[in-house]
Amino acid sequence: MFKKRREKNDPASPNRMMLRRTLFLMIVCGIVAFIALGARLFQLQIIDHDMYESAAVEQQLRQTNVPAQRGTIYDRNMNILAMSASVSNIYISPAEIKMNKEDPAFIASGLSNILGLDYAEIYEKTSHTDSWYSTVARKVEDDLTERVRQFKEENNLTGVKIEEASKRYYPYGTLASHVLGFVGTDDHGLAGLEYYYDKLLSGTDGRIVRATNAYGTDMMFTDFEDYYDAVDGQSIVTTIDETVQHYLEKHLDEAAVDYDLQDGAAGIVMDVNTGAILGMASLGDFDPNDYMTVSEEAQERISTAMVDTMEDYDTLLAEERNLQWRNKALTETYEPGSVFKIITLATGLDSGAVTTNSTFFCGGSLNVLGRTDPLNCWNVVGHGNETLTEAAMFSCNIAFTIIGQKIGAERFYQYIRAFGLFDRTGVDLPGEAGSLWWSDDVFFNKANLSQLAAASFGQTFTITPIQLITAVSAVANGGYLMEPYLVSKVLDDEGTVVSQREPTVVRQVISEQTSRTCCEILEQVVSGQNATGKNAYVAGYRVCGKTGTSEDVNYEVEHGTKKYIASFLGFAPANDPQVAVLVLCENPGPDSIVGSAGGGSMGAPTVGKILQDVLPYLGVQPQYGEGEEALVDQRMPRVVSKSLEEARELLEKNGFVVKSVVGSGAAVTAQLPAANAKIAAGSEVILYCGEELDKTPIQMPNLLGLSYEIAKIRAGWDNLYVRGEGVMMNSNSILTVRQSIEEGTLVEPGTVVTVTLSDSSYAATART
């Protein structure tokens, strides 16, 4: 009965409906679904291929950074101002510590011992077991790194990692800190040259690109590895001279102490012929090795400010940091005051508005068109009749107002533009501020000459110190406005010169003849009779210059007290100017050693001292005028073991006097003061022939307020000797204002005390 097959409607064989439904399933599951899946695959693999591939590659490739060595910053004599040394970052991989079953407590204690870090902190880091990178210490020096490496290798710890990094060193500490700037933790410049030349200095980091598995280790059989070599940064040779910079900072520091400067000081030393900046400083400064730390005074200001919240404290700290990082010579604008008369003078002479034969009358005040009240000269009595040179010497505001009006507003602004005072100088440092001047329509107003009047003696506009010294350098160097610069050469990592910068002449502003005339006049400002700039006098050098005292108007509105900026711009020598120095003493306080806060009493002596150090260093030979040499301190010759006669002869030849001879021997056995001591000429020397030196301590006498001659005599009474600094000039207004050893200090006989001489005449202490 089973023989027959597939009978219709046989319940035992598949019926039609079943076959239909199976066919339906076959079409759905065997064809339609696969077409859909194929379409989906086409979308993923063909259409979106690139997107997924790049995403996959990104996660599969791991990059290891090979840091490029940052370039060195040299001064112009190839002294290293900033350099990088390789150090290491120590980090741990908590995930690998867990994976390889390493003991986190052991690792934490080992690392905390070697690196001197907190155990608990490191231990806590090991607990983030999904992390592959957790920094333990940054910029670890070589010796410690070596110990960590030993610890890692001895105990076979894969979870402890060492990564190459580099650290920036500034061997001279605070020296030129504002010029150099500093680098952040990522080794990129944040300020100064480090920032400006960051691209050049930092080079290009190298990379190792590897295909890795998801755990960051190798990918078997796929030895894909690509190396991109690091290109080390280039080095730069700056125009900064370490020695000049040192002198500049030293004398600014002294000024800050002597004149009790509340807001620090700023200074620039520039090669007038090239525009190269030999020194640039701003006080208070900071140590770029540790740029986040503020000075003790700032710390004290913060702690006495009685802040309520941590946030306020941080704000104050940030303010102090910004303050100490600010390069005032570049980023701060101020009213230059009378220093600017150099520009007015040069403009007047060059434009023909005045000549050396022009004369002016100053009655103490002058009515100016557009002013309701008359304009006063700083000398209310008036300077009377004066020549152009005298107008400059006395810094007469009335005379310069007249010069300004003779020039005329339009021509005045033409020269200002030519001197580059409307534009930034383009010096290669970040953050240079721009100047602020009256708009043309105000300044050119024929019915109101008050703006022109004020501008001719340096008021009612603001410029930066770098603009001013650049413009004055043009007056000094024959009329050529130079572009100031700091980097003269770029070197590659092997020291080969890649590029070299030649001095850039922007334009000739005034004629060489005008320049020479200006130098002659400005020399008189320092060396002339009753001149205002006498304190900048340096024996043996023909110093030119101009004083300036500016008042910060905004400060008075804010604080209620006056704030002065006592400045001086000097250059030398007059016959062939080489170097210009601008110094700004900001906000002299009540504890100043000189009574009046003025450019002549504070700016001029500081510039004088700087020039006194810098000029000989730069190889400018002193040329003493008549009688000048006698005023110069002399070096004590060595006369010990010479016969008495020989000694006497030698001493007298050097301009010394033998005061007494102790003992009766034939030869000198000891001398007072010691050989090589530099002391005032004409000092009286004591010779010992056979007797022992008397070493009984003596109290230092008060030597202040005396002329140099009297101070020498007074010291001589106690067998002490003086040497002078400051204005070494014979004049009854030049008196000692400071002595290096305080009155009452016990000293040995023969001690040399340095006294500072300053012109305390009416003109030299005027606020002009």
Place this chain on the structure above:
Amino acid sequence: MSSKVEEMFMYDDTRLADYTYDNSIDRGTVDIPFALLTLVLLTVGVIMVLSASFARAYYDPNNTTGGNATYYFVRQALFALCGVGVMFVCSRFPMGFYRHISGIVMLVSLAMLVLVLVPGIGEKVNNARRWINLGFTTFQPSEIAKIGVIMYFSALICAPKNKLTGSIKGLLRYVIVLGAVCGLLVLEPHMSAIIIILVIGLVMLFLGGLPLRWFIGGAVAGGSLLGIGYALFPYVRNRFTAWLNPFADASGTGYQIVQSLYSIGSGGLLGLGLGNSRQKYLYLPEEHNDFIFSVVCEELGFIGAMLILVLFALLIIRGYWLAMHARDRYSAMVGAGITTHLAMQVILNVAVCTNSIPCTGISLPLFSYGGTALLLQMAELGIILSLSRDIPEKR
């Protein structure tokens, strides 16, 4: 054992006047295309297990292989050899035998689904008890339950008194058995097995002649169940959001999918070449298991992946073709059921890998690593080969 249960599962229908038990005709040879397709796919699958697994086996992040790169491959290859033997053996048994033991297989499946829930017998992995450890190997009772449902439903439908006319009473025993299986799977829990078994059960009822209106009603019920699940269980919701935008949480819930898409996408047209997958280096999870197809796509490209899909499609079409040409109704039902099971696994697995449906753990037949699952698949295919032997040659 109560008489009800006996009636349900331990029936003796060997004396039924049915073609399934007709042993008067000699059985022919197995269907060569189907057998060949199976062997080709199995071979490719084992090779892909080697390629996909050696990175994980070598790095051994879970401390199972001892760093032996061929750990998974060797085991899979051995099981594949056994699997071929099992397929051969299964093709030798007459279809009447299968029909006769259908109820017992179902009963054994249910028993094991209960056993797996017993702590100590069932192994708990990732908060689910799905595995029974036999000492030398582990297996999932749900795999047996799939065959159980196919065989048992086929047998029931072929029993003369069980016409699927659409009466609720007639449906009741199917619903009870399916409900029991799914209920036990919920307790494990094992979502993907529930889906597959439900689909298989419905397909069996569909083939058995259940009127279409039931399916429309069933679709509505299923849809609302899904909606309720979506509303009630954050776990389900997460699956859906991860499906819709896996990149939103590429390192969390979307990780598997994102890695799978990276693998498939970076394969491109021609792929990175056999053995050159980069994603298998511990980026792609389950790379030799549920996501082995992603490695296939990455290494063999669109061309290679499509070739394998075409082979699967041919195997499935051939399976249905054999079912349609089966000598008897039981064979047709079992053949279509097993083929549907195969098709579901393949389609759902590839759909998950390509993020075409929400992620759920479904293995790819003949490819995914897993010994007992492979043996059972080979057994199922062996049953199809067995029924193919009863198809009379064309005259």
